[in-house]
Structure formats: C-alpha cells, structure tokens
Amino acid sequence: MSVDKDPVVTLEDVEVQFTNKSLIQTLRREKDVVRAVDGVSLDIHENEVIVLVGESGCGKTTLGKTAVGLQRPTGGSVKYRGQDVWDAKDGNGDVTVPFTDIRRSLQIIHQDPGSSLNPNRTILNSLSVPLKRWYPDMGVDEREDRIHRLLEYVGMKPASSYASRYPHQLSGGEQQRVALGRALLMNPDVILADEAVSALDVSLRIEMMDLMHDLQREFNTSYLFISHDLANAYYFAEKVGGRIGIMYLGKLVEIGAAEEIIRNPRHPYTKILRWATPVMDPDAAREAATEPPMRKIDIPDPKNPPSGCRFHTRCPKAREACTEEVPRLLPADGNGRSEVACFRSESDHAYWNSEPLPE
Numbered sequence: 563m564s565v566d567k568d569p570v571v572t573l574e575d576v577e578v579q580f581t582n583k584s585l586i587q588t589l590r591r592e593k594d595v596v597r598a599v600d601g602v603s604l605d606i607h608e609n610e611v612i613v614l615v616g617e618s619g620c621g622k623t624t625l626g627k628t629a630v631g632l633q634r635p636t637g638g639s640v641k642y643r644g645q646d647v648w649d650a651k652d653g654n655g656d657v658t659v660p661f662t663d664i665r666r667s668l669q670i671i672h673q674d675p676g677s678s679l680n681p682n683r684t685i686l687n688s689l690s691v692p693l694k695r696w697y698p699d700m701g702v703d704e705r706e707d708r709i710h711r712l713l714e715y716v717g718m719k720p721a722s723s724y725a726s727r728y729p730h731q732l733s734g735g736e737q738q739r740v741a742l743g744r745a746l747l748m749n750p751d752v753i754l755a756d757e758a759v760s761a762l763d764v765s766l767r768i769e770m771m772d773l774m775h776d777l778q779r780e781f782n783t784s785y786l787f788i789s790h791d792l793a794n795a796y797y798f799a800e801k802v803g804g805r806i807g808i809m810y811l812g813k814l815v816e817i818g819a820a821e822e823i824i825r826n827p828r829h830p831y832t833k834i835l836r837w838a839t840p841v842m843d844p845d846a847a848r849e850a851a852t853e854p855p856m857r858k859i860d861i862p863d864p865k866n867p868p869s870g871c872r873f874h875t876r877c878p879k880a881r882e883a884c885t886e887e888v889p890r891l892l893p894a895d896g897n898g899r900s901e902v903a904c905f906r907s908e909s910d911h912a913y914w915n916s917e918p919l920p921e
C-alpha cells in the first residue's frame with residue numbers, strides 16, 4: 563500500500579440519510595429517516611485494498627456506493643483526486659476533473675454478476691457497451707482485441723470462444739470474472755467489489771480473490787471490498803497489506819492494518835465479530851465460554867439508533883458515559899496501525915469514572 567501520495571478518493575464526514583414515507587405516514591405528515599452512513603471519513607490511496615465489514619444493514623453498500631460516486635451524500639464531501647465529485651456532476655465551481663472521467667475511474671462489481679449482464683447479449687456485445695460509450699472513436703477491431711485480451715487476463719481462454727457465449731452459458735464464477743473484466747476495461751483507479759465473492763463456493767472464492775490481487779498489480783487498481791465475513795475480509799486484505807474497516811450502524815468504529823484488526827482488535831464490536839468467526843482466532847471460542855460477548859442480541863432500529871456510542875446497548879463494557887457522548891475515531895496507540903472509536907482507548911476519558919450499565 564502506498565500512503566505517500568495524495569489519496570485517489572477522500573471521504574470527509576460523509577452522511578447519507580434515506581427518508582422513507584409510506585402512504586399512511588404521508589397522510590400523517592410523518593417520515594422515517596435512516597442514517598445509513600453517519601459521519602464517516604476515509605481516504606482510499608492508489609493501489610490500496612480496504613475491506614468494509616459489518617452485519618447486514620450497517621451501511622457498507624451505501625458507504626461503498628458513495629465512495630465511487632453512485633450515491634449522493636446528504637452531508638460531508640466525496641472527492642476524486644481533490645475534485646468534489648458532486649460539484650463535478652452539477653458543474654459547480656471550477657471543475658478540474660470532468661464527471662465522465664470520475665465515473666470511468668470508479669467502477670463497481672456486484673454480488674450477482676448475472677443481474678448485471680444482459681441475458682440477450684453475448685459477452686463480446688456486453689463488454690462492447692462501455693467501450694463504445696467511453697471510447698466512441700475506437701474501431702471495431704481494436705475494441706474486440708481489447709475485450710479478448712481482458713478475457714485472457716481474467717483467465718477465460720480461449721477468449722474468442724468465451725466472447726461469443728451468452729451469460730447463461732457461463733458458470734457463476736465465470737460470470738463474476740466477466741464482471742471483473744468489464745470493470746477493468748475502463749482502467750479504473752478504484753473498484754467497489756460489493757460482496758463480489760460471497761455467492762461463490764469456497765474454492766472459487768479464493769480463486770477469485772487471488773485473481774483480483776493479480777490484476778490489482780497488473781492494472782494499478784485499488785479495491786474497496788465489501789464483506790460480511792471477517793475471514794474473507796482478512797484473506798483479501800492481509801495478503802496485500804490492506805486495511806479492514808469495521809462498520810456498525812452507519813459508523814466506522816475501527817479501521818487499520820488487517821493483521822492489527824484481527825490479532826489486536828480494540829473495539830468491543832470488532833472483538834465480537836472475531837469471536838463469531840472462530841477460524842480467525844481459536845482462543846476466541848474459549849474466551850466466549852467465560853465471558854458473554856454481548857449484552858443484548860437485538861440489533862437496534864436504524865431509524866432510532868441508540869444515543870452516544872451506537873454500540874452501547876450491546877456492548878459488554880458499556881458505562882453511563884457511552885450513552886451520552888459519541889466516541890471519535892482516534893489512533894488506537896502510537897504505532898499508527900489502527901484507529902478506534904471507543905472511550906476505552908482514551909486513558910483519561912470520563913468513561914473510566916462512570917458507572918457500568920446495568921445488565
């Protein structure tokens with residue numbers, strides 16, 4: 563990972579709120595507001611791998627889409643190489659990087675590649691669409707040649723045979739390779755891979771993650787990889803010196819080098835995730851036998867999140883102070899390998915003199 567250059571993507575204090583109104587709520591002039599992402603700051607550097615982990619509904623997809631300019635934030639800013647993405651889109655101010663360049667540089671691969679490939683188009687035709695759109699002057703032969711080379715890169719040989727097939731003639735793993743190839747056709751700076759390997763069986767999953775690593779070196783791409791599975795997250799991030807970010811109810815509660823997050827987790831929620839993935843730490847299962855990992859199993863309603871630290875209702879270490887103040891993401895210690903949002907990492911915080919919450 564290189565951190566010496568300016569980041570490719572910078573998220574600053576990003577908020578995404580969704581407002582849902584049913585017919586009855588409209589009549590009653592009520593609405594539900596979900597804070598899917600709440601005050602997240604994150605830099606994505608060149609050639610970096612960042613994996614976002616957290617349980618369903620914690621805001622991983624929303625944060626990922628916001629980072630690649632597919633979701634407009636309701637607060638904060640998203641910049642691509644210093645250019646505000648949404649100012650570029652709206653034509654506000656001095657636009658130094660056009661929105662079309664930003665769109666091309668930030669790509670996405672979905673969990674279900676089948677749904678993103680047109681069933682009525684051959685692979686060649688599907689992959690031609692973005693090339694025609696972004697490189698209208700490219701000739702037919704050059705286009706075909708580029709697509710064939712890309713298919714070879716993602717291990718689909720002979721490329722001409724695969725190029726002439728329809729999606730239903732490919733396995734799930736092959737479809738996912740095509741999706742990766744399509745994202746790479748644009749030579750992007752960042753690829754958002756949203757649960758991109760979750761639907762594959764274990765051996766294919768490893769194969770796909772290894773392929774993504776190989777292509778990262780080849781294409782100088784960064785990945786923002788989303789996973790609900792800590793073991794996958796660790797495999798994908800650790801091998802290439804990447805970071806893991808742990809999300810809980812719209813907030814980034816801990817982020818750092820993969821090794822540090824798994825071997826030396828600081829946030830009680832990260833510890834619980836590790837406990838729930840015994841393959842990550844055989845000791846965790848033993849610890850769990852003596853210490854209940856969570857105070858309450860229910861996930862709070864994202865429309866009405868707990869005050870203070872959002873995790874306090876489930877945290878085994880929660881004290882009164884946790885109900886009153888929102889912890890900031892701060893360096894966990896002097897080694898700079900991780901940041902955590904928990905008062906327990908601040909030695910002089912009022913937390914230490916406040917009362918533990920009743921069971």
Ligand SMILES: Nc1ncnc2c1ncn2[C@@H]1O[C@H](COP(=O)(O)OP(=O)(O)OP(=O)(O)O)[C@@H](O)[C@H]1O
Nearest residue numbers: 580582596598617618619620621622623624625864
């Ligand atoms: N378009 C939308 N309209 C309203 N609410 C939304 C929308 N998209 C997401 N949400 C809500 O925002 C919250 C975060 O959702 P998001 O999909 O980002 O979480 P996630 O961690 O990616 O979950 P999963 O792993 O299940 O995909 C959830 O409460 C979800 O219901």
